[in-house]
Amino acid sequence: MAADDRSSRETTTPLRSQTAIFTKLVRDFMGVAPFICPAGARLGEVVVGMTARQASSALVVDAVGRIVGIVTEQDIVRRVAFQAGQDTPIDSVMTRPVRTVAADDYLYRAVARMRRLGLRHMPVVDAAGRPAGLLDLNDALAAASGRMMGQIDRLTRDSTLDGLSQVKQAQAELASELLADNLPAPEIQGLITDINCDIHRRILDGVVSAMAEEGWGAPPVPFTLLIMGSGGRGENFLYPDQDNGFILANYPDDEHGRIDPFFIALAERFTKQLDTVGFPLCRGNVMASNPLWRKTASQWKHQFNLWAERRSPVAVLFADIFLDFRAIAGPVEPATELREFVMQSLAAYPALLSMMCVDETSRSVALGMFGRIVKNASGDHPGRVDLKMRGTMPLVASVRLMALAAGVPETGTLARIAALGERGTFDRNDCDEIKAAFEHVTHILLRQQLADYHAGRKVGNYVDPDTLSRRERDLLVDSLRAIDGVRKQVRADLTGALW
Numbered sequence: 001m002a003a004d005d006r007s008s009r010e011t012t013t014p015l016r017s018q019t020a021i022f023t024k025l026v027r028d029f030m031g032v033a034p035f036i037c038p039a040g041a042r043l044g045e046v047v048v049g050m051t052a053r054q055a056s057s058a059l060v061v062d063a064v065g066r067i068v069g070i071v072t073e074q075d076i077v078r079r080v081a082f083q084a085g086q087d088t089p090i091d092s093v094m095t096r097p098v099r100t101v102a103a104d105d106y107l108y109r110a111v112a113r114m115r116r117l118g119l120r121h122m123p124v125v126d127a128a129g130r131p132a133g134l135l136d137l138n139d140a141l142a143a144a145s146g147r148m149m150g151q152i153d154r155l156t157r158d159s160t161l162d163g164l165s166q167v168k169q170a171q172a173e174l175a176s177e178l179l180a181d182n183l184p185a186p187e188i189q190g191l192i193t194d195i196n197c198d199i200h201r202r203i204l205d206g207v208v209s210a211m212a213e214e215g216w217g218a219p220p221v222p223f224t225l226l227i228m229g230s231g232g233r234g235e236n237f238l239y240p241d242q243d244n245g246f247i248l249a250n251y252p253d254d255e256h257g258r259i260d261p262f263f264i265a266l267a268e269r270f271t272k273q274l275d276t277v278g279f280p281l282c283r284g285n286v287m288a289s290n291p292l293w294r295k296t297a298s299q300w301k302h303q304f305n306l307w308a309e310r311r312s313p314v315a316v317l318f319a320d321i322f323l324d325f326r327a328i329a330g331p332v333e334p335a336t337e338l339r340e341f342v343m344q345s346l347a348a349y350p351a352l353l354s355m356m357c358v359d360e361t362s363r364s365v366a367l368g369m370f371g372r373i374v375k376n377a378s379g380d381h382p383g384r385v386d387l388k389m390r391g392t393m394p395l396v397a398s399v400r401l402m403a404l405a406a407g408v409p410e411t412g413t414l415a416r417i418a419a420l421g422e423r424g425t426f427d428r429n430d431c432d433e434i435k436a437a438f439e440h441v442t443h444i445l446l447r448q449q450l451a452d453y454h455a456g457r458k459v460g461n462y463v464d465p466d467t468l469s470r471r472e473r474d475l476l477v478d479s480l481r482a483i484d485g486v487r488k489q490v491r492a493d494l495t496g497a498l499w
Helices: 003-012 018-023 043-053 073-080 107-117 137-141 146-155 161-180 185-213 229-233 253-277 297-310 313-322 333-348 350-360 388-405 413-422 428-454 470-495
Strands: 035-038 057-061 067-072 121-125 131-136 223-227 244-248 294-296 326-329
Touching: 018 107, 018 146, 018 161, 018 185, 035 043, 043 057, 057 131, 067 073, 067 121, 107 121, 107 137, 107 146, 131 137, 146 161, 161 185, 161 253, 161 428, 185 223, 185 229, 185 253, 185 326, 185 428, 223 229, 223 333, 244 253, 244 297, 244 333, 294 297, 297 313, 297 333, 313 350, 326 333, 333 350, 333 388, 350 388, 350 470, 388 413, 388 428, 388 470, 413 428, 428 470
Parallel strands: 035 057, 244 294
Antiparallel strands: 057 067, 121 131, 223 244, 223 326
């Protein structure tokens, strides 16, 4: 469907709920791009083109189609009338730089940015920076009630540590409203993850700017920020700890003494500030401040091959943590290239997946004989079940192993399930059953975490099965059975072991 058709449909059809703005993308509301002209075009040609298109503005693009300037009706009235001739190059009267928003960005962010900047329209660009459409503030505001505007403001606070701490807190309130609005838990997890990634980027940008002001200068080589674990899968619950790393552009060994100190300081400040705003330091030290997780592109490849060759318990653990990585800041190409290398390496060293499988599938689900949910008999949470360790994680780990064995590059659990279905690893019924199991267990877990949050308790993963309705308990039993089936299937496929 064309962008203008989609925009017309979305802006004239009521949203499913007032909270739906937080799941909508800019592309769903943008209109067609205004008149577009090349840099160097003559003013008279641009005015004629705007008039013919009945456009209130014109976007000026460079030789590869990226936006370099904008000319509005107000510009023509204020700067051009009686001052410039028709042959004047458009470059001399256009406004630059241009404030833009990405087509794949969330609508609520665009609304907040336009309000802060006092803009009625904002050009929408694709991943290459080329014009994709135009976002009208009135159309965007039509998607949000006054009540939601307060939530939007809280989620788009300034980038100070205090402001980002408040964003982290507002995240839980938003998750509560979305869950009450019956949005599937995996979609809420995706939005939580996206907000968390945005916080990571804003903190990283702030640290880089602060270091430049202190005399460190710009980063000595380009680098990419990776997140791993649930963040890499797009499956954050509330208050995940840190799992991050850096890919540095390759540089000569004799430059290490000059380059590494910058990234040591950057990583230490970055991880400390993340901890301050609500992302606890990783207890396993899986952070860019640890040199094991801060390497050049070539060093990362060498490191992964060492893990694959040695397959010691520590090597298997580190490889398992690493394999859900994705880039969230900096150039994405190094992460893409590294992912391709990892997939090739796994094909060359299949024994690594077998070793990982032995470890991962040893985690049993919380299900006993006759469909009985197994509760903790003692410890800090008697009568409760850790539905992360004995629910979602056995499924996430099993699906990851099957996906990696099949050469599936996706990192999200649902995306992996879908890809395995397309490859025939799962049939349609299997896919539906496993997907439903994942959604049900994550729903219960997220609801429990939100209940802990609102009650002022430590947010955790322990659920009392007795608080579930009969239908929820029955569905939980069915879900755990489905998860256990996948766990046994992957163990048989990758190790040949039978239960």
